[in-house]
Amino acid sequence: MRNRFIYICNHFLSFLMSTKILIIGACGQIGTELTAALQTRYGAANVIASDIRKSDDKVFSESPFEILDATDKLGIKTCVEKHQITDVYLMAALLSATAEKNPEFAWELNMNSLLHVLNLAKDKLIEKVFWPSSIAVFGKNSPKKQTPQHTIMDPSTVYGISKLSGERWCEYYYENYGVDVRSIRYPGIISWKAQPGGGTTDYAVEIFHEAIKNDSYTCFLKENTMLPMMFMDDAVRATIDIMNAESTEVKVRSSYNIAATSFTPKELTVEIQELLPNFTINYEPDFRQAIADSWPESIDDTTAANDWNWSATFDIKAIVSEMITNLKSTLV
Numbered sequence: 363m364r365n366r367f368i369y370i371c372n373h374f375l376s377f378l379m380s381t382k383i384l385i386i387g388a389c390g391q392i393g394t395e396l397t398a399a400l401q402t403r404y405g406a407a408n409v410i411a412s413d414i415r416k417s418d419d420k421v422f423s424e425s426p427f428e429i430l431d432a433t434d435k436l437g438i439k440t441c442v443e444k445h446q447i448t449d450v451y452l453m454a455a456l457l458s459a460t461a462e463k464n465p466e467f468a469w470e471l472n473m474n475s476l477l478h479v480l481n482l483a484k485d486k487l488i489e490k491v492f493w494p495s496s497i498a499v500f501g502k503n504s505p506k507k508q509t510p511q512h513t514i515m516d517p518s519t520v521y522g523i524s525k526l527s528g529e530r531w532c533e534y535y536y537e538n539y540g541v542d543v544r545s546i547r548y549p550g551i552i553s554w555k556a557q558p559g560g561g562t563t564d565y566a567v568e569i570f571h572e573a574i575k576n577d578s579y580t581c582f583l584k585e586n587t588m589l590p591m592m593f594m595d596d597a598v599r600a601t602i603d604i605m606n607a608e609s610t611e612v613k614v615r616s617s618y619n620i621a622a623t624s625f626t627p628k629e630l631t632v633e634i635q636e637l638l639p640n641f642t643i644n645y646e647p648d649f650r651q652a653i654a655d656s657w658p659e660s661i662d663d664t665t666a667a668n669d670w671n672w673s674a675t676f677d678i679k680a681i682v683s684e685m686i687t688n689l690k691s692t693l694v
């Protein structure tokens with residue numbers, strides 16, 4: 363009853379504000395759940411999902427769907443005009459591991475898609491832009507623990523270089539053209555609905571699938587590799603919260619640090635074994651180890667907490683419990 367009431371209020375509000383959303387790269391790990399959350403908040407008819415190909419997740423049969431290549435400048439403009447889009451969430455990107463295998467394409471996709479969208483906002487075709495950055499913007503000389511909002515940034519991956527450059531472009535378009543662009547630096551995102559693809563933090567999702575299906579997992583990172591992680595529900599809430607914050611509250615226009623928890627593969631294994639005692643892990647580190655070694659272990663997110671009230675809710679125990687409960691009912 364209460365949810366129904368909130369649903370009706372949100373529909374009414376979005377009707378008054380006439381928010382019309384385009385999600386580019388909607389079929390990815392984050393896009394899939396973000397699409398569902400935005401449909402609930404704004405009404406399915408006000409959310410246009412798009413991707414280079416359509417996934418068969420049922421969330422995409424609820425809203426209009428467009429086949430859209432994020433590097434296609436004219437295609438994006440045509441889609442924005444056709445649906446009278448006000449807000450764009452640009453989720454398309456090549457992640458860290460895949461980007462290392464195809465650096466030029468990663469740069470083209472990650473950078474040009476952002477510039478296309480920022481230019482549409484500069485030309486007043488859209489009002490607001492969400493663009494995700496990543497913990498990959500930090501590098502070997504950034505402080506490893508509680509990495510501050512503003513610090514040394516020397517990314518050594520193509521993905522990190524593209525995200526740091528993107529952050530600079532976002533701030534530039536805000537300062538010089540008044541573009542209302544908002545961004546957060548996602549840590550590794552853990553979810554059970556859609557699989558991640560091509561990231562260094564993907565082990566923390568794969569491990570659950572393998573634990574449930576096979577009772578064992580071979581991890582591509584070493585057992586003591588500590589990385590910042592977050593459950594999907596927190597990541598989606600952060601995304602929607604920053605987009606709905608008052609413009610004056612969003613003081614950082616490059617990208618905000620956000621954090622939830624940090625753990626190593628070994629620590630995650632211990633938590634999984636609490637619920638699945640037969641689970642075993644072994645370690646065969648590959649090229650992704652060097653990427654992980656260049657990233658922070660934990661993140662200081664007090665600026666986001668102070669500016670727009672950010673705080674995470676899922677710790678490692680809550681994440682493990684959600685993952686195992688939900689994957690058990692979907693995989694088995």
Ligand code: SER
Nearest residue numbers: 457458496561562563
């Ligand atoms: N999850 C991403 C990756 O591993 C980091 O933002 O590439």
